[in-house]
Amino acid sequence: MDNNHNTVLETKNLNIYYGDFLAIKDVNFKVFRHQITAIIGPSGCGKSTLLRSFNRMNELVPSARSEGKILFNGEDIYDPSIDPVEVRRRIGMVFQKPNPFPKSIYENIAWGLKINGFRGSKSELDDLVEQALRGAALWDEVKDKLDQSGLSLSGGQQQRLCIARAIAIKPEVILMDEPASALDPIATLKIEDLMRELKENYTIVIVTHNMQEAARVSDYTAMMMLTGDEERSGTVIEFDQTNVIFTRPKDKRTEDYITGRFG
Amino acid sequence: MTTTIHSLNPQNHLKRDRERKIVRALTFIFALVSVGTTAGIIYELLKETVLFFQEVSIIEFFTDTRWTPLFASKRFGVLPLVNGTLLVAAGAMLVAVPLGLLAAIFLSEYASERMRKVLKPILEVLAGIPTVVYGYFALLFITPILRDLFPETQIFNAASASIAMGFMILPLMASVSEDALSAVPRSLREASYALGATKFETAVQVVLPAALSGVAAAFILAVSRAIGETMIVAIAAGQQPKLTLNPLQSIETMTAYIVQVSLGDTPHQSIAYKTIFAVGMLLFAMTLVMNIISYFITKRFREKYE
Amino acid sequence: MSTLTALKDVTFERNLSFRKLKGKIFEILAFFAILLGIAMLLTLLVDVFLDGLPWLSTRLFTEFPSRFPEKAGLRSALQGSIWLMFLTALMAIPVGVGAGIYLEEFAPQNRITRFIEINVANLAGVPSIIYGLLGLGLFVRQLGLGRTLIAGAMTMALLVLPIIIVTTREAIRAVPNSIRQAALAIGATDWEVSRDHVLVYSAPAILTGVILAMSRAIGETAPLITIGALTYIAFDPKGPFDIFTVLPIQIFNWVSLPQPAFHGLAAAGIIILLIVLLSMNALAIWLRNRLTIHW
Ligand SMILES: Nc1ncnc2c1ncn2[C@@H]1O[C@H](COP(=O)(O)OP(=O)(O)OP(=O)(O)O)[C@@H](O)[C@H]1O
Numbered sequence: 001m002d003n004n005h006n007t008v009l010e011t012k013n014l015n016i017y018y019g020d021f022l023a024i025k026d027v028n029f030k031v032f033r034h035q036i037t038a039i040i041g042p043s044g045c046g047k048s049t050l051l052r053s054f055n056r057m058n059e060l061v062p063s064a065r066s067e068g069k070i071l072f073n074g075e076d077i078y079d080p081s082i083d084p085v086e087v088r089r090r091i092g093m094v095f096q097k098p099n100p101f102p103k104s105i106y107e108n109i110a111w112g113l114k115i116n117g118f119r120g121s122k123s124e125l126d127d128l129v130e131q132a133l134r135g136a137a138l139w140d141e142v143k144d145k146l147d148q149s150g151l152s153l154s155g156g157q158q159q160r161l162c163i164a165r166a167i168a169i170k171p172e173v174i175l176m177d178e179p180a181s182a183l184d185p186i187a188t189l190k191i192e193d194l195m196r197e198l199k200e201n202y203t204i205v206i207v208t209h210n211m212q213e214a215a216r217v218s219d220y221t222a223m224m225m226l227t228g229d230e231e232r233s234g235t236v237i238e239f240d241q242t243n244v245i246f247t248r249p250k251d252k253r254t255e256d257y258i259t260g261r262f263g
Numbered sequence: 264m265t266t267t268i269h270s271l272n273p274q275n276h277l278k279r280d281r282e283r284k285i286v287r288a289l290t291f292i293f294a295l296v297s298v299g300t301t302a303g304i305i306y307e308l309l310k311e312t313v314l315f316f317q318e319v320s321i322i323e324f325f326t327d328t329r330w331t332p333l334f335a336s337k338r339f340g341v342l343p344l345v346n347g348t349l350l351v352a353a354g355a356m357l358v359a360v361p362l363g364l365l366a367a368i369f370l371s372e373y374a375s376e377r378m379r380k381v382l383k384p385i386l387e388v389l390a391g392i393p394t395v396v397y398g399y400f401a402l403l404f405i406t407p408i409l410r411d412l413f414p415e416t417q418i419f420n421a422a423s424a425s426i427a428m429g430f431m432i433l434p435l436m437a438s439v440s441e442d443a444l445s446a447v448p449r450s451l452r453e454a455s456y457a458l459g460a461t462k463f464e465t466a467v468q469v470v471l472p473a474a475l476s477g478v479a480a481a482f483i484l485a486v487s488r489a490i491g492e493t494m495i496v497a498i499a500a501g502q503q504p505k506l507t508l509n510p511l512q513s514i515e516t517m518t519a520y521i522v523q524v525s526l527g528d529t530p531h532q533s534i535a536y537k538t539i540f541a542v543g544m545l546l547f548a549m550t551l552v553m554n555i556i557s558y559f560i561t562k563r564f565r566e567k568y569e
Numbered sequence: 570m571s572t573l574t575a576l577k578d579v580t581f582e583r584n585l586s587f588r589k590l591k592g593k594i595f596e597i598l599a600f601f602a603i604l605l606g607i608a609m610l611l612t613l614l615v616d617v618f619l620d621g622l623p624w625l626s627t628r629l630f631t632e633f634p635s636r637f638p639e640k641a642g643l644r645s646a647l648q649g650s651i652w653l654m655f656l657t658a659l660m661a662i663p664v665g666v667g668a669g670i671y672l673e674e675f676a677p678q679n680r681i682t683r684f685i686e687i688n689v690a691n692l693a694g695v696p697s698i699i700y701g702l703l704g705l706g707l708f709v710r711q712l713g714l715g716r717t718l719i720a721g722a723m724t725m726a727l728l729v730l731p732i733i734i735v736t737t738r739e740a741i742r743a744v745p746n747s748i749r750q751a752a753l754a755i756g757a758t759d760w761e762v763s764r765d766h767v768l769v770y771s772a773p774a775i776l777t778g779v780i781l782a783m784s785r786a787i788g789e790t791a792p793l794i795t796i797g798a799l800t801y802i803a804f805d806p807k808g809p810f811d812i813f814t815v816l817p818i819q820i821f822n823w824v825s826l827p828q829p830a831f832h833g834l835a836a837a838g839i840i841i842l843l844i845v846l847l848s849m850n851a852l853a854i855w856l857r858n859r860l861t862i863h864w
């Protein structure tokens with residue numbers, strides 16, 4: 001499966017600890033360019049931990065510590081010479097709960113561009129903001145109220161604003177941690193449609209608890225489970241194309257988990 | 264499309280990183296100012312105190328019963344000042360502790376949310392009034408009343424300062440105790456109610472004992488505040504260092520002595536100049552010990568309920 | 570069964586109403602404790618107003634202190650207070666807010682940080698007169714600044730620093746972590762997060778704390794007496810290196826004089842001081858209610 005696509009992200013024997021607690025253990029998997037990769041698994045198996053390690057957000061937890069490598073375009077993002085700030089600019093993130101800044105809709109998007117060194121004119125900035133909002137399928141809904149607070153939007157709109165904010169700085173990868181779990185079904189469908197569109201230009205990694213969602217939107221799926229002696233550390237037990245995982249999983253535990261959910 | 268991390272806009276990045284480092288260093292230095300302040304206090308107090316004890320024996324300082332450094336026949340027994348300080352503080356506690364504790368219990372156990380919203384800011388105003396105003400009130404309002412009630416009361420006396428100080432400290436006592444009472448988990452109250460206890464029994468026999476260490480911390484903090492209070496005693500309590508337990512008499516506290524000397528024109532090298540640092544050192548040590556005890560009691564108390 | 574009911578009737582029920590009565594009495598007593606505090610506050614205010622009102626006039630703002638009560642004013646004291654507050658704020662606000670940001674946003678969790686935190690907590694409890702001794706020894710003598718405004722302001726800045734640090738930290742803590750994460754995730758540095766988000770959203774609350782800290786400073790007397798601020802100044806302070814007096818010191822001076830006329834002047838000075846303080850408090854409350862972001 002490696003042959004068809006080129007690899008953007010790759011973990012090599014990744015271990016992540018919180019203090020002495022080994023949260024995820026020996027994870028090896030790949031994220032392919034312009035594909036949607038879903039990470040699924042039971043609660044507490046380390047999905048968020050793994051996702052947050054891709055843009056080095058996890059190291060903001062004071063007790064967190066990692067071993068192994070994560071390669072981004074072949075380069076180890078945990079190399080001491082690399083600044084996490086640059087990693088995060090290349091690898092964006094959308095959170096579980098929408099978290100727009102309490103600034104105007106316009107500023108929500110423009111701020112990321114400004115801090116990341118945008119030096120163009122005001123009209124260029126306007127264009128980039130519009131592009132991002134269009135990219136997140138939000139433009140038509142907010143074009144007349146760009147100076148209103150981001151907090152004044154509905155939950156689903158807020159989440160799309162957060163996606164717009166992430167894509168405005170043109171990252172290569174967008175990480176999404178249960179981006180639709182706080183939203184109603186219609187808003188959820190909008191976000192899923194959006195992901196399919198974004199796939200043209202971006203690589204997406206999504207954590208989800210919703211099996212249908214994983215089956216609907218993703219191209220690849222990584223199944224995580226707690227393993228080890230006391231079953232406390234999570235790891236990726238199976239990684240394959242989504243249709244393979246959902247139709248003929250190789251691992252019995254994957255099958256149990258998926259069929260359990262499907263009922 | 265396959266840009267590597269390093270190839271990105273390195274100029275911008277370097278500038279931002281430099282700004283970040285400068286700000287971090289600067290704010291770290293700002294945070295260190297507090298350490299510098301403590302060090303400065305200890306250094307300045309210690310320096311003059313050491314000079315003071317080169318002239319006066321430490322034994323005299325702590326055992327002599329007379330304090331007359333400004334007179335011709337100089338005696339350097341700090342006990343009268345300590346006595347005055349503790350006398351006024353004890354009187355203030357007599358006012359602040361019962362009232363503050365009752366207020367705290369009312370606020371945390373009885374008052375509705377709306378009542379609390381009204382009452383607490385009023386108490387805060389009480390705490391925000393400058394101490395020089397309390398001094399005025401003690402000397403010109405409380406003292407005349409005391410002299411009506413007890414004709415032997417002196418114009419300057421410990422009692423009026425105590426009463427004014429008690430009300431000044433009441434809000435501190437009340438708010439720190441209330442924090443402690445509110446920190447007691449609801450489940451404990453519910454357990455008490457489930458046994459058929461009334462609100463009063465729950466508050467006094469269950470919640471208060473559970474919050475006792477927090478209340479103790481409030482008490483120590485209040486004592487420390489009373490000992491360090493200056494303007495009320497400087498205005499109302501007098502300038503006569505003496506070993507007495509009679510609150511109707513004029514006394515002098517450690518803080519009032521420092522003010523008394525500061526108001527005069529004291530030459531730098533004089534023994535009087537050094538005495539205020541020696542007295543200040545003792546005052547600092549006393550409040551420091553109390554603050555530390557209170558800090559650790561509060562910390563232990565918080566850990567218990569978090 | 571019947572004995573149990575009887576027992577309940579006889580011993581428990583009657584008892585309960587008595588217990589409830591005790592509780593009611595206690596509640597009234599507790600409420601009375603608060604009322605007493607409020608009554609004291611009102612008495613104090615009424616007493617000061619009655620004493621001071623006859624002496625309140627524009628003369629207080631235009632005249633220097635004098636031996637004659639009819640001619641005495643607060644001009645130099647008011648100007649001294651304004652100068653002192655300005656210089657104190659200039660030093661204390663950046664340092665205090667900066668230290669608050671450092672401790673809340675940048676500081677690693679290590680021994681140095683814990684040491685600084687304990688230090689700040691302890692400084693908040695040091696009696697104000699001790700700061701006066703520090704100012705006297707360090708600023709007035711050692712740095713040779715003399716009994717000047719700048720020496721007073723430096724002393725006062727150190728005094729209010731812990732208050733500003735603590736309130737800044739509380740204000741910053743109210744900004745939800747999700748905002749920091751969002752900003753970091755688009756490639757911001759921790760300083761950019763603080764500068765453009767945390768500080769912006771917590772600014773009203775920080776300002777509230779700063780105003781309260783300054784209102785503490787405006788009423789402080791003891792440390793300034795200790796560093797040797799004078800009680801009699803008959804000229805307008807022109808700059809940071811002038812000697813000075815302030816409002817509460819002038820009040821203290823007048824209270825200390827035996828003539829009742831000066832007590833009236835003191836009360837008038839207190840009225841002005843309290844009006845300034847209450848306005849500052851009202852401003853702080855207004856800021857807190859109006860501008861605070863509700864997450
Ligand atoms: N900040 C932290 N400090 C300590 N332990 C943590 C922290 N965050 C997560 N953990 C632990 O690491 C393990 C994995 O957590 P993680 O949040 O990655 O799971 P998850 O698969 O995302 O779960 P969920 O589906 O519920 O979101 C859990 O045991 C959790 O308790």
Ligand SMILES: [Mg+2]
Pocket residue numbers: 047048049177
């Ligand atoms: Mg998760």
